[in-house]
Amino acid sequence: MSLRRFILTLIRIPVSLTPIGQGGQASVPLIVLLLLAVHPAPFAQSTLPARSPADSIRGETLRSWNAYVRYAWGYDDFRPLSKKGTNWYAERLGISMIDAYSTLKLMGRDSEAGRVERFVADSIRFDGDIAVKTFEVDIRILGGLLCMYHLSGNPAVLAKAEDFGRRLLPAFRTCTGIPRYYVNLKTGESHGDTVNVAEGGSSLLEMGILSMFTGNPEYYQTAKRASRALYDRRFPTGLVAQDIDVQRGVWLDRDSHIGACIDSYYEYLLKGWVLFGDPDLKRMWDTSIAAIQRYIPDTSTGRLWYGHVDARTGESRSSVVTLWDAYFPAVLTLAGDLPRAVRLETSWERLWDAHGLEPMVYDFRKDSIIAPAYSLNPEIIESAYYLFQATGDRHYRDMSWKMFADLLRYCRTAEAFSCIADVRTKTRADEMPSFFFAETLKYFYLTFADVPGFAFRDIVFTTEGHPFRRSAFPRGESRKRLGW
Ligand code: DMJ
Numbered sequence: 400m401s402l403r404r405f406i407l408t409l410i411r412i413p414v415s416l417t418p419i420g421q422g423g424q425a426s427v428p429l430i431v432l433l434l435l436a437v438h439p440a441p442f443a444q445s446t447l448p449a450r451s452p453a454d455s456i457r458g459e460t461l462r463s464w465n466a467y468v469r470y471a472w473g474y475d476d477f478r479p480l481s482k483k484g485t486n487w488y489a490e491r492l493g494i495s496m497i498d499a500y501s502t503l504k505l506m507g508r509d510s511e512a513g514r515v516e517r518f519v520a521d522s523i524r525f526d527g528d529i530a531v532k533t534f535e536v537d538i539r540i541l542g543g544l545l546c547m548y549h550l551s552g553n554p555a556v557l558a559k560a561e562d563f564g565r566r567l568l569p570a571f572r573t574c575t576g577i578p579r580y581y582v583n584l585k586t587g588e589s590h591g592d593t594v595n596v597a598e599g600g601s602s603l604l605e606m607g608i609l610s611m612f613t614g615n616p617e618y619y620q621t622a623k624r625a626s627r628a629l630y631d632r633r634f635p636t637g638l639v640a641q642d643i644d645v646q647r648g649v650w651l652d653r654d655s656h657i658g659a660c661i662d663s664y665y666e667y668l669l670k671g672w673v674l675f676g677d678p679d680l681k682r683m684w685d686t687s688i689a690a691i692q693r694y695i696p697d698t699s700t701g702r703l704w705y706g707h708v709d710a711r712t713g714e715s716r717s718s719v720v721t722l723w724d725a726y727f728p729a730v731l732t733l734a735g736d737l738p739r740a741v742r743l744e745t746s747w748e749r750l751w752d753a754h755g756l757e758p759m760v761y762d763f764r765k766d767s768i769i770a771p772a773y774s775l776n777p778e779i780i781e782s783a784y785y786l787f788q789a790t791g792d793r794h795y796r797d798m799s800w801k802m803f804a805d806l807l808r809y810c811r812t813a814e815a816f817s818c819i820a821d822v823r824t825k826t827r828a829d830e831m832p833s834f835f836f837a838e839t840l841k842y843f844y845l846t847f848a849d850v851p852g853f854a855f856r857d858i859v860f861t862t863e864g865h866p867f868r869r870s871a872f873p874r875g876e877s878r879k880r881l882g883w
Pocket residue numbers: 538663723776777778834838862863864
């Protein structure tokens with residue numbers, strides 16, 4: 400069981416049965432892109448120097464990248480304290496370099512990016528006899544390879560992406576179409592009938608993009624069937640629960656929330672609609688966000704949080720949140736709900752300020768830390784970036800710079816950055832996850848940098864932070880290639 404899965408078993412404990420949020424707040428229509436198109440986001444004058452933060456973030460990215468290259472080239476992850484490479488499985492998959500590529504490219508580091516591209520094309524194989532986590536490799540490897548192709552046009556990279564995507568498909572051959580937790584890249588054998596909603600319903604973007612680039616609708620249709628199977632099993636409240644049996648199609652709990660273990664399922668309904676234009680995804684998003692806003696918001700502390708509720712009744716079960724949940728202001732921003740996005744990001748910022756970093760699990764009613772680690776996660780930084788782009792309010796730029804300064808203060812090592820085992824003591828952990836390159840450093844950088852040809856309004860980011868241009872997905876072509 401991964402640390403994330405273990406921690407998340409903790410947060411299912413009901414803390415309160417007080418009904419909340421039953422007043423019924425209307426869902427907000429999906430209008431942000433239209434709004435942004437009509438009112439281009441103004442870029443506020445920041446009190447910060449315009450260039451030096453971007454230069455500083457790029458410099459720290461390169462420093463960390465060079466450490467990975469020196470000590471861990473080709474490995475999945477870099478251990479920043481012991482200065483060693485480590486792999487997730489018996490065969491290396493190059494996860495960190497694939498995840499890092501789009502960030503290096505956006506920072507103008509073509510030579511470093513080109514080296515990754517050549518290594519992927521020439522030296523990485525995906526036919527090892529290893530059972531990989533379907534969800535994790537979909538968002539990191541498949542998403543990273545597709546973005547590498549999107550940014551380079553290298554057909555050898557697309558061939559690798561298709562080879563990899565094809566090897567994931569057997570995981571989806573279940574009675575419901577929801578993928579199993581593990582799939583063997585060589586044999587196609589899959590196992591793990593219990594998945595959470597995020598693991599089961601977060602492949603729409605990667606598989607849809609693969610369909611777009613190859614003209615084969617099978618990938619998108621497979622992912623859509625999985626998301627649809629989860630959506631069709633929603634409770635009469637309109638909410639989904641957290642864990643499901645992929646063969647029997649039955650829920651294994653009634654824990655409903657917007658956070659880790661469900662998060663990217665909702666994120667992909669919205670982003671799938673925005674990128675591909677499939678009206679089925681819009682319907683699924685509209686129904687889902689209406690139910691979320693009716694039952695899940697919790698203002699009992701005077702701040703806005705999204706806690707845990709019973710999926711069948713909508714009654715409150717817990718006021719425990721995780722740092723992964725801080726992706727939601729970004730999603731609300733994309734959906735055009737700026738008032739809630741602003742309010743929720745304020746709650747997260749207060750929590751950050753209390754510790755100079757965020758704790759992994761936190762109870763907002765008790766104001767107490769349940770799990771104290773911080774793993775260089777991006778979500779609150781991602782939300783600050785979206786809010787800066789959408790509002791032009793320099794507060795979000797200043798907030799981002801403050802968080803970057805905290806990472807320098809507490810997480811910087813001699814050659815890279817490390818996770819923190821306890822935000823109260825700032826004790827180090829010997830880890831630097833691949834999403835630190837893919838997301839955390841990228842969102843910091845984009846908050847300050849003016850990247851030529853990169854317009855926020857034209858971009859959809861995958862849940863792992865890989866950017867794709869909406870203009871590369873014209874509706875007619877998307878419809879034909881994805882088969883919607
Ligand atoms: C990333 O791997 C992805 O954003 C995923 O959806 C959940 N969060 C981690 C980083 O915290």
